[in-house]
Amino acid sequence: xxxxxxxxxxxAVLLLIAVVIIIYCxxxxxxxxxxxxxxxxxxxxxxxxxxxxxxxQLDQPFLTRLIGYLGNILHGDLGYSMTYRRPVLDILAxxxxxxxxxxxxxxxxxxxxxxxxxxxxxVTKHRGVDQAWSSLVLIGxxxxxxxxxxxxxxxxxIQLGWLPTQGMGPMISRAQGLDWILERATYLVLPVxxxxxxxxxxxxxxxxxxxxxxxxxxxxxxxxxxGLSRREIIMGHVVRNSILPVITVMGYSFGTAMGGAVLLExxxxxxxxxxxxxxxxRQRDTQVIVGVVILVACSVVVMNVVVDLLYAWLDPxxxxxxxxx
Amino acid sequence: MSVDANTIGRLQRSRKSASLDLLRRLFRTRFGGIGLVxxxxxxxxxxxxxxxxTTGPLExxxxxxxxxxxxxxxxxxxxxxxxxxVMLYAGRSSLTIGFCAAAMAFxxxxxxxxxxxYFRGPLAAVLLRITDLFHTLPAIIIVLFSVxxxxxxxxxxxxxxxxAIWPIxxxxxxxxxxxxxxxxxxxxxxxxxxxxxxxxxxxxxPNALPTVIVQVSLDASTAxxxxxxxxxxxxxxxxxxxxxxxxxxxxxYLELAWWMSVFPGAAICVxxxxxxxxxxxxxxxFNPRASAAPPKLEG
Numbered sequence: 001x002x003x004x005x006x007x008x009x010x011x012a013v014l015l016l017i018a019v020v021i022i023i024y025c026x027x028x029x030x031x032x033x034x035x036x037x038x039x040x041x042x043x044x045x046x047x048x049x050x051x052x053x054x055x056x057q058l059d060q061p062f063l064t065r066l067i068g069y070l071g072n073i074l075h076g077d078l079g080y081s082m083t084y085r086r087p088v089l090d091i092l093a094x095x096x097x098x099x100x101x102x103x104x105x106x107x108x109x110x111x112x113x114x115x116x117x118x119x120x121x122x123v124t125k126h127r128g129v130d131q132a133w134s135s136l137v138l139i140g141x142x143x144x145x146x147x148x149x150x151x152x153x154x155x156x157x158i159q160l161g162w163l164p165t166q167g168m169g170p171m172i173s174r175a176q177g178l179d180w181i182l183e184r185a186t187y188l189v190l191p192v193x194x195x196x197x198x199x200x201x202x203x204x205x206x207x208x209x210x211x212x213x214x215x216x217x218x219x220x221x222x223x224x225x226x227g228l229s230r231r232e233i234i235m236g237h238v239v240r241n242s243i244l245p246v247i248t249v250m251g252y253s254f255g256t257a258m259g260g261a262v263l264l265e266x267x268x269x270x271x272x273x274x275x276x277x278x279x280x281x282r283q284r285d286t287q288v289i290v291g292v293v294i295l296v297a298c299s300v301v302v303m304n305v306v307v308d309l310l311y312a313w314l315d316p317x318x319x320x321x322x323x324x325x
Numbered sequence: 326m327s328v329d330a331n332t333i334g335r336l337q338r339s340r341k342s343a344s345l346d347l348l349r350r351l352f353r354t355r356f357g358g359i360g361l362v363x364x365x366x367x368x369x370x371x372x373x374x375x376x377x378x379t380t381g382p383l384e385x386x387x388x389x390x391x392x393x394x395x396x397x398x399x400x401x402x403x404x405x406x407x408x409x410x411v412m413l414y415a416g417r418s419s420l421t422i423g424f425c426a427a428a429m430a431f432x433x434x435x436x437x438x439x440x441x442x443y444f445r446g447p448l449a450a451v452l453l454r455i456t457d458l459f460h461t462l463p464a465i466i467i468v469l470f471s472v473x474x475x476x477x478x479x480x481x482x483x484x485x486x487x488x489a490i491w492p493i494x495x496x497x498x499x500x501x502x503x504x505x506x507x508x509x510x511x512x513x514x515x516x517x518x519x520x521x522x523x524x525x526x527x528x529x530x531p532n533a534l535p536t537v538i539v540q541v542s543l544d545a546s547t548a549x550x551x552x553x554x555x556x557x558x559x560x561x562x563x564x565x566x567x568x569x570x571x572x573x574x575x576x577x578y579l580e581l582a583w584w585m586s587v588f589p590g591a592a593i594c595v596x597x598x599x600x601x602x603x604x605x606x607x608x609x610x611f612n613p614r615a616s617a618a619p620p621k622l623e624g
């Protein structure tokens with residue numbers, strides 16, 4: 001098991017280094033003179049140019065700069081944001097937990113509800129119920145995330161006036177303790193709901209397919225002939241076996257979920273990593289963009305490792321095989 | 326070899342009836358027919374946009390912010406454009422991105438997947454690693470990154486979307502090549518001394534086609550969604566109207582003009598649904614077990 005984990009981690013680290021190298025190479029493709037861009041629309045004196053080249057190591061060969069860059073990242077130095085006048089790492093440290101909170105809650109609800117719908121859709125005796133779920137899921141799957149957000153805002157904030165839409169808390173607040181949490185929570189309801197709808201449709205689709213496949217297996221026939229009740233078969237045999245592939249798929253689509261946050265946070269002006277990325281693209285704040293890309297890559301890779309380990313732990317076949325080695 | 330005209334005629338007839346037969350089978354699947362009809366309708370509406378539109382896409386002049394009415398079917402926007410016309414022309418660019426990005430993703434991913442799947446060995450290892458690398462980053466992040474580097478030109482945007490979605494295509498084609506190149510007909514072609522080119526393009530590819538068509542169709546829907554996201558963020562080409570860009574404008578007027586957001590979003594939803602249903606139908610057609618009604622538990 002330890003060897004399995006070590007192998008996974010080594011691969012993950014290599015993948016991350018490769019991502020950083022590719023991003024660095026792509027950055028070299030930006031047309032224009034970097035020093036001119038730093039100084040602005042004025043002629044650059046030769047002395048200043050030389051000083052800047054030395055300061056940012058632009059006079060060094062490409063490989064030296066690349067290694068220096070990798071070293072900086074390992075030390076947690078992701079550069080400095082010109083727009084926010086702060087180190088990039090600070091901004092990310094402030095914003096990432098918020099995105100995790102939003103995505104985490106939405107993901108949790110989405111997986112739970114999606115699994116329930118998928119199972120119900122696959123095992124129900126009424127073809128009409130299955131058709132209804134399938135159609136709903138298909139439509140939900142086709143709706144752009146941010147549009148769902150807009151529709152919910154129109155319904156719950158503008159028409160009904162129940163919930164706030166922008167940001168993650170009131171500008172001025174005197175609330176304390178539990179009231180403070182409740183006040184904050186009202187701001188989270190709509191973004192989380194949107195997220196949940198999005199994730200639910202995806203999970204339900206996979207879960208239905210997975211359960212249908214399980215139902216065709218020989219052990220279900222055996223279980224039936226043993227005289228087990230419908231309930232016992234579903235709880236004891238179908239659910240356990242169908243959930244495994246879904247967990248893998250959901251783990252690997254964590255990246256897509258992070259991508260969804262980019263659009264969602266913009267709809268609700270939620271100050272997370274996604275809206276940071278969009279603002280930085282608009283401001284052409286390259287250091288921040290690269291920081292976000294590296295952060296997202298890291299979290300996706302970490303999530304993949306977690307899923308691999310979870311899978312190895314949940315599936316006795318893999319658990320035993322790796323223990324024997 | 327001499328073939329008389331009669332035989333050729335018969336062959337052509339049989340080919341025609343074969344494609345008719347395929348169509349019939351597609352319409353017999355659960356959703357395939359609906360998908361195809363949706364796709365045909367929106368494609369025709371965009372291609373013949375000038376026939377159905379009342380004004381040009383960027384033409385102003387109507388009173389602004391009119392709700393849907395008999396005169397302005399889908400209402401007018403904040404600038405005084407007839408939304409019905411804007412929608413039709415915007416459909417052109419959204420569909421163009423869908424089709425072109427999917428085609429490009431197929432070219433890149435298909436080539437990578439075919440090379441890796443056919444030749445295997447170290448080449449495959451390298452190609453698959455590269456695929457993984459791109460797959461690590463979410464598509465929208467790749468597209469945003471490319472747009473921030475290259476700017477918001479329409480065709481660069483198509484390329485950026487293709488760059489973001491090709492890895493899935495590569496994976497699918499790779500899988501097909503791995504399975505198919507072990508099958509008897511490929512071994513027979515090898516034994517007959519046919520060229521590698523012939524084996525890849527005439528033997529394996531036609532047999533991988535159903536799976537590939539499904540993936541290309543799903544890619545097109547993904548591309549439309551990504552474009553919509555980009556437009557919504559206000560980062561698409563400002564000179565080309567698109568459904569996403571319309572939603573960006575609508576976001577400011579959510580309280581005043583629901584029609585500015587509802588209709589473009591619904592259009593995106595319908596187009597994506599069309600591609601997805603079509604893909605589902607094709608899957609069901611060639612692999613009836615995959616999405617036909619599952620066996621039900623009795624008792």
